[in-house]
Amino acid sequence: xxxxAITESIVDAVAERLPDARITCVxxxxxxxxxxxxxxxxxxxxxxxxxxxxxxxxxxxxxxxGRCHCGVCGADFEPDGPITLCPCxxxxxxxxxGQELKIASVQCLTGGTTPPHKPAEVA
Ligand SMILES: [Zn+2]
Numbered sequence: 347x348x349x350x351a352i353t354e355s356i357v358d359a360v361a362e363r364l365p366d367a368r369i370t371c372v373x374x375x376x377x378x379x380x381x382x383x384x385x386x387x388x389x390x391x392x393x394x395x396x397x398x399x400x401x402x403x404x405x406x407x408x409x410x411x412g413r414c415h416c417g418v419c420g421a422d423f424e425p426d427g428p429i430t431l432c433p434c435x436x437x438x439x440x441x442x443x444g445q446e447l448k449i450a451s452v453q454c455l456t457g458g459t460t461p462p463h464k465p466a467e468v469a
Contacts, residue, residue, distance in 0.1 A: 349386035350394070352447065356387075357394045360452055367454035369400040379412040379425065379444035412444025 360369060372391075376382050384407045391405045412425050417438035425431070430439045 348381075349383060350390045352382055353387050353390035353394045356449060357391070357398060357400055359449065360400060361398050364452065364454055365399070367399065367456050369403040369452060369454045371404040371406060371453040372400065373406040373408065373450040373452070375408045375410050375446055375448050375450045377410040377412060377444035377446040379430070379441060380447045382447055384409060408450065410444055410446055413442040414444075415440045415442055 356372070356374065360372060374387070376384050376387070387407065388405055395401045395403060412430070413422060414425050414430050414432070415422050416432035416434060416436050417440060418436035419432060419434040421432060421434065422442070423433060425439075425444075430441065431437055432439060
Protein backbone atom coordinates (compact mmCIF):
# COMPACT_ATOMS: atom_id res chain seq x y z
CA UNK A 347 0.00 0.00 0.00
CA UNK A 348 1.45 3.23 -1.32
CA UNK A 349 0.01 5.48 1.40
CA UNK A 350 1.47 3.40 4.20
CA ALA A 351 5.04 4.11 3.06
CA ILE A 352 4.22 7.79 2.60
CA THR A 353 2.64 8.04 6.03
CA GLU A 354 5.64 6.30 7.55
CA SER A 355 8.03 8.79 6.00
CA ILE A 356 5.92 11.71 7.27
CA VAL A 357 5.82 10.30 10.78
CA ASP A 358 9.56 9.54 10.66
CA ALA A 359 10.32 13.09 9.53
CA VAL A 360 8.33 14.60 12.40
CA ALA A 361 9.69 12.19 15.02
CA GLU A 362 13.23 12.83 13.85
CA ARG A 363 12.91 16.59 14.06
CA LEU A 364 11.05 16.64 17.38
CA PRO A 365 12.21 13.51 19.19
CA ASP A 366 11.44 14.77 22.70
CA ALA A 367 8.15 16.50 22.04
CA ARG A 368 4.71 15.07 22.46
CA ILE A 369 3.08 15.73 19.10
CA THR A 370 -0.56 16.79 19.34
CA CYS A 371 -1.38 17.72 15.77
CA VAL A 372 0.13 17.28 12.32
CA UNK A 373 -1.14 19.37 9.41
CA UNK A 374 -0.48 18.10 5.91
CA UNK A 375 -1.02 19.58 2.49
CA UNK A 376 -1.87 17.00 -0.12
CA UNK A 377 -2.24 18.04 -3.73
CA UNK A 378 -5.09 16.66 -5.80
CA UNK A 379 -2.56 15.48 -8.41
CA UNK A 380 -0.11 13.93 -5.96
CA UNK A 381 -1.76 10.53 -6.31
CA UNK A 382 -2.04 10.31 -2.53
CA UNK A 383 -5.47 9.53 -1.12
CA UNK A 384 -6.08 11.62 2.03
CA UNK A 385 -8.45 9.09 3.56
CA UNK A 386 -5.83 6.36 3.22
CA UNK A 387 -3.24 8.56 4.91
CA UNK A 388 -5.70 9.19 7.76
CA UNK A 389 -6.23 5.47 8.11
CA UNK A 390 -2.48 4.70 8.08
CA UNK A 391 -1.62 7.54 10.44
CA UNK A 392 -3.13 5.86 13.49
CA UNK A 393 -1.30 2.62 12.70
CA UNK A 394 2.05 4.20 12.01
CA UNK A 395 2.05 6.54 15.01
CA UNK A 396 1.38 3.77 17.49
CA UNK A 397 4.24 3.60 19.96
CA UNK A 398 5.84 6.83 18.71
CA UNK A 399 5.70 10.31 20.19
CA UNK A 400 3.00 11.07 17.63
CA UNK A 401 0.60 8.56 19.11
CA UNK A 402 -2.81 10.12 19.63
CA UNK A 403 -1.97 13.18 17.54
CA UNK A 404 -4.64 14.73 15.38
CA UNK A 405 -4.12 14.68 11.64
CA UNK A 406 -5.37 17.61 9.61
CA UNK A 407 -5.24 17.41 5.85
CA UNK A 408 -5.63 20.33 3.51
CA UNK A 409 -6.33 19.24 -0.02
CA UNK A 410 -4.69 21.51 -2.57
CA UNK A 411 -6.60 21.65 -5.86
CA GLY A 412 -4.71 20.95 -9.05
CA ARG A 413 -3.92 23.74 -11.50
CA CYS A 414 -2.56 23.16 -14.97
CA HIS A 415 -1.51 25.35 -17.84
CA CYS A 416 -1.95 24.31 -21.44
CA GLY A 417 1.01 24.93 -23.71
CA VAL A 418 -1.14 24.91 -26.84
CA CYS A 419 -4.17 27.11 -26.13
CA GLY A 420 -2.72 28.89 -23.08
CA ALA A 421 -5.64 28.12 -20.80
CA ASP A 422 -5.27 27.56 -17.07
CA PHE A 423 -7.60 24.87 -15.87
CA GLU A 424 -8.33 22.56 -13.00
CA PRO A 425 -8.07 18.93 -14.03
CA ASP A 426 -10.82 16.74 -12.65
CA GLY A 427 -8.76 13.60 -12.36
CA PRO A 428 -5.26 12.18 -12.32
CA ILE A 429 -5.14 12.32 -16.11
CA THR A 430 -4.28 15.87 -17.06
CA LEU A 431 -5.71 16.79 -20.39
CA CYS A 432 -6.67 20.28 -21.50
CA PRO A 433 -10.31 20.83 -22.49
CA CYS A 434 -8.90 21.67 -25.95
CA UNK A 435 -7.59 18.12 -26.17
CA UNK A 436 -3.90 18.94 -25.80
CA UNK A 437 -1.59 16.90 -23.61
CA UNK A 438 1.08 19.60 -23.57
CA UNK A 439 0.32 20.40 -19.97
CA UNK A 440 2.40 22.10 -17.35
CA UNK A 441 1.31 21.40 -13.79
CA UNK A 442 1.25 24.60 -11.73
CA UNK A 443 0.09 23.16 -8.42
CA GLY A 444 -1.51 20.10 -6.93
CA GLN A 445 1.48 17.76 -6.84
CA GLU A 446 2.62 18.75 -3.37
CA LEU A 447 2.75 16.52 -0.37
CA LYS A 448 4.15 18.38 2.56
CA ILE A 449 4.00 18.86 6.27
CA ALA A 450 2.43 22.30 6.71
CA SER A 451 2.79 22.49 10.48
CA VAL A 452 3.20 20.44 13.62
CA GLN A 453 1.87 21.23 17.07
CA CYS A 454 3.42 19.71 20.12
CA LEU A 455 3.58 19.85 23.86
CA THR A 456 6.99 20.53 25.29
CA GLY A 457 7.57 20.62 29.00
CA GLY A 458 6.64 18.19 31.69
CA THR A 459 2.88 18.00 31.55
CA THR A 460 2.75 15.02 29.25
CA PRO A 461 0.29 12.50 30.60
CA PRO A 462 1.63 8.96 30.57
CA HIS A 463 -1.42 7.66 28.77
CA LYS A 464 -3.94 8.97 26.38
CA PRO A 465 -7.11 10.19 28.10
CA ALA A 466 -9.54 7.32 28.25
CA GLU A 467 -12.12 8.76 25.93
CA VAL A 468 -14.27 6.25 24.16
CA ALA A 469 -16.35 7.67 21.37
ZN1 LIG B 1 -5.47 23.73 -24.32
